Amino acid sequence: MLKLKNVTFGYAEEPVLNNINFEVKQGENVSVIGESGCGKSTLLQIIYGLYDVQGEILWDGEQIFGPAFNLVPGHAFMKYLAQDFDLMPPLTVAENVGKYLSNMYPVKKKRRINELLEVVEMTELKDIKAKNLSGGQQQRVALARALAKKPELILLDEPFSHIDQFRKNNLRRKLFDYLKKENISCIVATHDSTDALSFADKTIVLKNQKIYAEASPQELYENPPNVYVASLFGDVNEVLLKSIKPSEKSRKKIILYPEEIKFSSKSEIKAKVKNAHFHGNNWLIEADLNGQHIFFMHSSALKPGRIVGLKISKKLIASRC
Numbered sequence: 162m163l164k165l166k167n168v169t170f171g172y173a174e175e176p177v178l179n180n181i182n183f184e185v186k187q188g189e190n191v192s193v194i195g196e197s198g199c200g201k202s203t204l205l206q207i208i209y210g211l212y213d214v215q216g217e218i219l220w221d222g223e224q225i226f227g228p229a230f231n232l233v234p235g236h237a238f239m240k241y242l243a244q245d246f247d248l249m250p251p252l253t254v255a256e257n258v259g260k261y262l263s264n265m266y267p268v269k270k271k272r273r274i275n276e277l278l279e280v281v282e283m284t285e286l287k288d289i290k291a292k293n294l295s296g297g298q299q300q301r302v303a304l305a306r307a308l309a310k311k312p313e314l315i316l317l318d319e320p321f322s323h324i325d326q327f328r329k330n331n332l333r334r335k336l337f338d339y340l341k342k343e344n345i346s347c348i349v350a351t352h353d354s355t356d357a358l359s360f361a362d363k364t365i366v367l368k369n370q371k372i373y374a375e376a377s378p379q380e381l382y383e384n385p386p387n388v389y390v391a392s393l394f395g396d397v398n399e400v401l402l403k404s405i406k407p408s409e410k411s412r413k414k415i416i417l418y419p420e421e422i423k424f425s426s427k428s429e430i431k432a433k434v435k436n437a438h439f440h441g442n443n444w445l446i447e448a449d450l451n452g453q454h455i456f457f458m459h460s461s462a463l464k465p466g467r468i469v470g471l472k473i474s475k476k477l478i479a480s481r482c
């Protein structure tokens with residue numbers, strides 16, 4: 162198990178991360194999400210031991226030290242996949258993946274390389290030299306190489322940033338299923354809410370040097386503590402409660418996702434359509450609700466200027482109040 166206890170770190174005087182505490186259990190998938198520059202990569206780097214910190218970073222009770230005590234960064238149980246891939250350009254895909262595997266057992270080595278190439282869907286390109294690969298292909302090879310020696314903990318910094326949407330969903334599923342099957346803990350720093358929502362057991366939101374929220378993705382999505390956390394999962398509305406609940410007198414606001422506001426011709430809550438944006442199987446509608454700019458989802462495009470009725474579940478309103 163990984164444990165961070167009161168960890169503070171800054172490149173200069175001002176801390177980038179201040180008094181960070183959290184745990185990652187064996188086999189757990191933890192996503193770290195937050196706006197650009199909030200310290201996601203820095204967090205992975207200090208866990209890997211690239212910097213000296215205040216506080217303690219422990220793996221199974223043993224402290225992970227920075228360069229002041231551990232000159233060569235890295236430990237056998239942990240792999241860090243940075244945003245640069247560091248492949249050997251003249252070597253083939255298979256040679257890169259097997260670079261750190263022992264040559265004592267060539268059959269076993271070959272089997273392991275083939276298994277990993279399957280996970281990252283690079284089997285067909287195994288004899289191609291790394292220098293001839295696209296950025297996304299290089300990223301997949303780097304992922305396979307990081308997994309080659311079966312780490313107990315893997316730190317992934319934006320692991321799918323170069324991979325096209327077409328391949329990303331499948332690859333993400335395969336990789337995270339593989340990590341679960343092998344009971345490998347992982348921390349994924351990401352901008353992508355799908356990484357944070359679909360696969361993580363726990364999501365950590367960083368903001369202003371601190372852990373701003375920490376819970377399962379479902380909990381964060383269903384009960385966002387504030388609009389910043391909600392907005393990490395996509396478009397979000399902050400609506401005056403009295404505009405959807407006539408008995409309300411205060412100026413209290415509640416958070417609602419576009420998919421939680423339903424079209425209902427009979428409803429007393431009226432809004433004026435401003436625009437409609439195609440979103441695959443439905444449309445994101447922009448509308449004006451008593452002077453508030455809101456978004457809701459609908460199965461078809463609605464014409465600008467149309468007055469529509471909107472409905473929000475009473476149970477949902479009560480849970481967000």
Ligand SMILES: Nc1ncnc2c1ncn2[C@@H]1O[C@H](COP(=O)(O)OP(=O)(O)OP(=O)(O)O)[C@@H](O)[C@H]1O
Binds near residue numbers: 196199201202
């Ligand atoms: N080597 C460095 N030296 C000095 N400052 C740095 C260094 N690396 C990062 N920083 C600063 O630390 C802060 C956190 O950077 P970091 O790269 O950890 O953020 P991030 O959340 O990963 O950002 P992004 O999502 O854009 O990758 C930023 O203000 C950045 O400018």
